[in-house]
Amino acid sequence: MKSIKLVLAALQKCKSCLPAFGKTMEQPRIIVHIPHSSTNIPKIFQQEFLPEKEKLHSELLCMTDWYTDELFACPGCLAVVHQFSRLVCDPERFLDPEDEMMWQKGMGMYYTRMSDGGLLKRSPLTSSAGVQAYGKALKIYQQHHSRFRSAVQKQLTAFGGALIIDGHSFSASVLPYEAKGNQYLKRPEICLGTDPVFTPDDLLAMANEYFTKAGLEVAVNTPFAGTVVPEPFYSLQDKRVQSLMIEVNRSLYMDERTGKKKETFEEVKYCLQRFLKVLFLQKK
Numbered sequence: 363m364k365s366i367k368l369v370l371a372a373l374q375k376c377k378s379c380l381p382a383f384g385k386t387m388e389q390p391r392i393i394v395h396i397p398h399s400s401t402n403i404p405k406i407f408q409q410e411f412l413p414e415k416e417k418l419h420s421e422l423l424c425m426t427d428w429y430t431d432e433l434f435a436c437p438g439c440l441a442v443v444h445q446f447s448r449l450v451c452d453p454e455r456f457l458d459p460e461d462e463m464m465w466q467k468g469m470g471m472y473y474t475r476m477s478d479g480g481l482l483k484r485s486p487l488t489s490s491a492g493v494q495a496y497g498k499a500l501k502i503y504q505q506h507h508s509r510f511r512s513a514v515q516k517q518l519t520a521f522g523g524a525l526i527i528d529g530h531s532f533s534a535s536v537l538p539y540e541a542k543g544n545q546y547l548k549r550p551e552i553c554l555g556t557d558p559v560f561t562p563d564d565l566l567a568m569a570n571e572y573f574t575k576a577g578l579e580v581a582v583n584t585p586f587a588g589t590v591v592p593e594p595f596y597s598l599q600d601k602r603v604q605s606l607m608i609e610v611n612r613s614l615y616m617d618e619r620t621g622k623k624k625e626t627f628e629e630v631k632y633c634l635q636r637f638l639k640v641l642f643l644q645k646k
Contacts, residue, residue, distance in 0.1 A: 390521040392642055393513050394434050395528045395590055396443040397454045397506075398427035407450050410483040410495045413476070421476050423621055425449065427531040428612065433631050434529035436638045440517075442510045449473050449482065451499040453506045454590055467539055472499050477539045510592045518602055525565075526605040527638065528555065528590045534613035540585065550581035551614055555589045555607030559599050565606055572640065576633050610634070 401422050403411075411418055431443050444453050455471045456462035468475025468482070476482045486496035517524035532553065536545050552573045556566055566582065573580045589607035594600075612618050615630040 388520070389642075390517060390523065390525070392436065392439045392638060393510075393517065393524060393526045394436055394439045394441050394638070395510065395526055396427075396431045396434060396441065397452070397528075397590070398425075398448045398530060399429065399431040399443065400445055400447050401426055402446045403450055404446070404498075406498055407483075407495050410486075410492060411449075412481045412484060421482070422447065422449065423618070424533060424537060425477055427529075428616055428621060429623065429627070430529045430531050430610070433531075433610065433615070433634050434527065434608075434638070435631075436635060436642075438642055439527075439638060440513045442506075442513055444506055446502055451502045451506075453503055453510075457503070469539060471503055472496055475539075477537045479538060507592055511595075514592060514595060514603060518600075522602060524603045525641075526560075526589070526591065526603065527641075528605060528607040529634075530555075530586070530607060530609040531612045532586060532609050534611055534618060536585075544585045547585045548579075548581055549585060549611060551578040551611045552580045553584060553586055553607075553609035553611075554580060554582050555587055555609065556583060557589050557591065557605060559601065560591050560596075560603055560605040561589060562604055565604060568641070568644070569606060569608070569637070572637050573633075578633075608634070608637075 413421065425448060431441075435441070444451075450473075452469070452471055452473065455464055455469075457471055459465035459470060462470050464470050467479075472483075472486065474481070474483045474485060483495075484492055486492040514524045514526070532549075534549055536549070554566060554569055554573075570580055570582070586607075586609055589605040591603055591605050595603045610630065614624075615627045616623050
């Protein structure tokens with residue numbers, strides 16, 4: 363009896379070391395990156411904002427990629443969702459102003475200007491509180507990219523490749539901060555953003571065909587271009603990493619004046635989630 367108890371105890375201790383009966387091996391997982399869905403503004407930043415409450419609400423309304431964390435929700439994917447408003451810290455901006463033109467508009471990693479060019483936050487160098495807020499924003503940026511980098515590295519280590527879907531939405535009308543040429547461009551229902559190194563032709567073709575067959579108007583790199591890849595994979599041009607940006611026209615699923623979901627929300631959500639499922643099955 364004693365020996366049986368010892369054996370059972372030993373098995374219990376090494377249970378985690380044994381393969382689970384009936385479990386399948388883990389499959390490669392799509393990394394869904396959602397950088398602009400949050401409206402969370404911590405207290406440390408609230409004192410830095412200059413506009414009145416109503417104006418700030420209006421800015422949040424037009425600059426937030428509303429509900430993209432829901433639209434691109436995918437149980438079988440790895441989600442990297444930015445937990446703070448882009449008005450606090452924008453994780454899709456380069457830190458170096460020489461690499462990021464939006465710093466010139468006061469909309470780099472740390473926004474000091476609104477979408478219409480008006481003042482959003484006071485300069486972080488004008489007060490000790492401002493310096494602390496900027497330092498906090500930088501830490502948030504670094505933590506987000508650490509999670510993002512880790513997700514990519516785990517996929518590369520396990521499977522030799524990583525696929526990123528960069529989930530966004532955009533206003534049905536041109537906002538003042540956008541490039542001047544945008545006023546002459548189409549505002550399609552779906553915008554696919556690509557990178558010449560990280561977006562393979564077959565991935566773009568598959569996405570274009572899928573959304574077109576779904577009855578949606580699709581444009582490539584119009585009105586927004588590019589897609590995200592975290593460092594160091596971006597600088598190394600590591601082609602094991604693939605990335606595609608999907609931007610959804612907000613008028614498809616929400617009332618842009620109020621921020622409320624339309625009746626079509628679930629249809630758009632189903633379309634996007636089905637795309638991720640089809641993509642997952644193709645990549646297995």
